[in-house]
Amino acid sequence: MESQILTTPPNFAPATSEFDANAWMHVQLQRTEQALSAWVGVNAPANLGDAMRYAVLDGGKRLRPLLVLAAAQSVQGLPEAAIRAACAVELIHAYSLVHDDMPCMDNDVLRRGKPTVHVQFGESQALLGGDALQALAFELLTPSELEVPASVQAKLCRILAQAAGAQGMAGGQAIDLASVGKTLTEQELRHMHSLKTGALLEASVAMGVACATVPAPVQQALARYATALGIAFQVVDDVLDVVADAATLGKTPGKDAANEKPTFVSLMGLDAARSYANDLLEQALAALHDSGLQDVRALSALAHLVVSRSH
Template identity: 65%
Template sequence: MTSPHDNFALWCSQELARVEDALTLWIAADAPANLGEPMRYAVLDGGKRLRPLLVLAAAQAAGSLAAGPAEAALRAGCAVELIHAYSLVHDDMPCMDDDVLRRGKPTVHVQFGQAQALLAGDALQALAFELLVPEGSAIPDAVQARLCRQLALAAGYNGMAGGQAIDLASVGKQLSREQLQQMHKLKTGALLQASVEMGATCAGIQGAALVALQQYGAALGLAFQVIDDVLDVVADSATLGKTAGKDADHGKPTYVSLMGLQAARDYAHELLAEAQQALAGSGLPQTAALAALADMVVRRSH
C-alpha cells in the first residue's frame, strides 16, 4: 500500500520534471550576445522549485484540471520561478547583498560580470510575463490578465521589491516584531502567497476556499522566512548552497536576533499549524500536496 508520503514524493518527482522541462524549453539559449547563458545559469540545475510546486498544488486542490487550466498552472509556476530567480540575481550583486555563492555555485555576477547579471535578471523578469500571455492558447484572456496582475503586485513595490528596500534600509537597526514581519511579508511572503493564489486562479477557485488558500499562503510565506533565519545561524554554507551567517555579518534584523533561536523555531511551527488549519477548513478535496509542502518548508535543512 502506498503511503501519503510516498504519494507526495511521486507527485513532486512528476511535477518537478514537468517544470524543469518547461523552463529548459522556454529560457532561450540563443539570446543576443550570449545573454541566454547567464539566464539559464541563473534558473536551471538548482533551486527547490517551491513556488512552482505551490502553484501546481493549489491549482490541483479542487480536483483534476482540463487542458487550459493545466497549461495556465504550468506557465504560472514557471513565471513565478523566473521572478524568484531574477530577484536572486539582483539581490546577490555588490550594490545589494554582495554575495558570491548561490545554489552551491558562484553567483551570476561572479560568473558572468555585473552587466550581464543585471541584463539577465531584467530579461528573466520580462520573460515571466511573456509566459503568462501565450498566443493561440486555450487560456482565457481574463485568466491571463489576472495572473499578470497577481504576479506584478507580488513582485513590485508593494511586494518583493518593497520588502527588499526595507531590508536594505534596516541594516544595523533594531526592528520590532511587527516591523520585521511586515518586511518579510513583502520580501519573501508576497511571492509565495501569490504562487498559491495564482494556482487558485488557474483552477477557478473562489469564495471561502480561496480565502482559506490565501490564509495558508500567508502563514507559509512567513514560516519560510523564519526557517531561513534559523538556517542562516545553524547550517553551513555547503548545506545551504549560499553563504551562511551573512545576515548577522551584515547586521540585518532577523527572527533569531529578535526572538532567540528556539523561540523562532517554535514560531515557525505555530505558523505551520495555522497553514494546516486553513487547509483543513478550505473544503477542497485535494490539499495533501499543499499540506506536505508546508511541512517540508518548516522541516527543511537548507
Template identity: 65%
Template sequence: MKRDEFDTWSRDRLEQVEAALERWVPALAPAGLGDAMRYGVLDGGKRLRPLLVLSAAEAVGATDSEAALRAACSVELIHAYSLIHDDMPCMDDDVLRRGKPTVHVKFGQAQAMLAGDAMQALAFEVLTPEDDSVPLALQARLCGLLARAAGQDGMAGGQAIDLASIGRPLDEQSLSDMHRRKTGALLQASVMMGAACGDASPQARQALSEYGAALGLAFQVVDDILDVTQASSTLGKTAGKDADQNKPTYVTVLGLSAAQRRAQTLREQAQAALARSGLPDAAWLSVLADKVVERDC
C-alpha cells in the first residue's frame, strides 16, 4: 500500500479525532481548568494512539464508528494527562512538550495537576455516553482495557519503576519490563480497543496483542535513540533529558548501534504478528509499525 494513500487516510481520521476532542474537552471548565486541559491535548502530538485504535478497528471490520472514535479520543486523553503529570517538577521536571511550554510552566503546578486529573476522568466519560450510541457491554470492555493499561500494572506502574531506577543500573530485561508498562501498555491497549470495536477471531486478537506489544516497545527504543541523536527543536521536547537525570535507557544499557538493531528486530516481530493475524485489511497497521521505527521525532 502506497504511503501517500496512508497519508490521505490518516489525515482524514485525524481530522475526525481533532474535531471530536475539540467538542469533548470543555473550554468552560471552572476557574480556567478548561484552558489548561485544552492546552495540554489540542493541536499537538503525533496522535499515534488514536491512529492505532482506528486502524485496528478497520482491520477487524468494525462497523461501530462512534465507539472507535470515542476509544481513539479516550486513549489520547489518557496519554496527554500522563504527559502533563510526567513533566511536573516532582516527576521529570521538564519545561518543553510538543514544541511549547509544558502545562505546569504555562498554568502553574496546581492547575496542571488538576488538568491531568480531569482529563483522566474525561477519558472514561467519553467512553460511556449516556445515550445508546455505544452498547453497554462494549463500553465496559473498552473501559477495562484502558484502565488496566493506565494503572498500576501499566503506565502508572511503569512510571513508578522509572522514578525508582534513577541512578541505578538495569539490565535489558528489567528495562524492557519497565517500558512495557510505562509506554507499551497504552500503545498495546490502543490496538486492542480498536479490535474490540469489531469482530475478530481469538487467533487474530492474540496476534494483534503481540503486534501491539512489539510496537509499544519499539516506540520506546526509538524514543531513547532520538533522545541522544536529535535536537530539542526537532523533538519538540528537551533532548538529552534522560542522560542528564542519570536514567537507564536502551542506549545506555545496549549502546546506540545495538539499540538501533533492537528497534528493527521489534519492527520485524510486529510485522510477523500482523501477518499471523490473517486479517485482510491490516495495511495501515503495517505502515504504522514502519513509521514508529523510521520516525525522526
C-alpha cells in the first residue's frame, strides 16, 4: 500500500522553541486523522468500508497513536514508520472495541458517544469490519522497503501481534470474561489489565521506540514508563465508570458494577484508586527521567493527560 500522507518534518513537532502540549497533540492528531481517512475502508466491497470507517474515524482520544508518535519523537525515529505504526495500533484498538461491544461479549450499545457498530450496521458487518481492521493494521506495517526498512517492519509487526494476541489484549479479555462475579486480588487484577489494556499501550511506546536504534537501558526505561501508564489508564477508567455520566464518558457508565466485574474501585475504594493513579503517574515520570533522553516532554504530557482525563 503506497503512502498517501503529506510529508512531515522529521522532528514531529510544531516549529516553536517552547513546547506546547496542546499544539503538539493538535499537529499529531491531524496527521493521524489524515492517514486513517486515507487508508481505512478504501475500496472495501458491499459497504464493508462504511462499517470500518464508522468504527475508526471521527471519534476516540487517539492515545495509542499519540504514544507511538511521542515515543518515536523522543528517540528521533523514522517518521514514515511512526505514522504507520500509530495508525496500525489504533486499528487494532478499534477492532477490539467493535468485537468487545457485540452481544456475545459486553453487549454494549454506546461507544464514543454514538451507537456501537453492531447496532448501526448489524452483527455480521461488525464482525467482518473488525476482522478487516485487524488485517489492515498489519498491511500498513508492511509497505515497500523504500518507505520502511524490512527490519523495522518485522519489529513493528512482532510487537503489535504479541500485544494483540493470547499473551496480550485477547488473553486479558478472556480473563475478564472469566472473572465476572469473582473476587480478584490486586495482583490478579493488575495482571488482567496489564494484558487487556496495558499490553496495547505498552506496545504503542515500544513501536515508537522501534522506529529507531535505541540502547537497551533507554528501551527498559521507556518500557517502565509504559507499564505504569497502562495500569494508570485502567485505574482512571474504573474511576470514571463510577463517577462520570454517559454524555461525558461517551459510553455506558456503571457497566462494570452491573456486570459484577472486578475493578480497582471495587477492590480499593474510590479515594484509594484515585491516589493509586497519581502514584502510577509519578512512577511513569520517574522512568522518563531515568531514560536520559533529552526530549520526553510529549510523553510526559500524555502521562498527565491519562491521569487527569474526564472521559
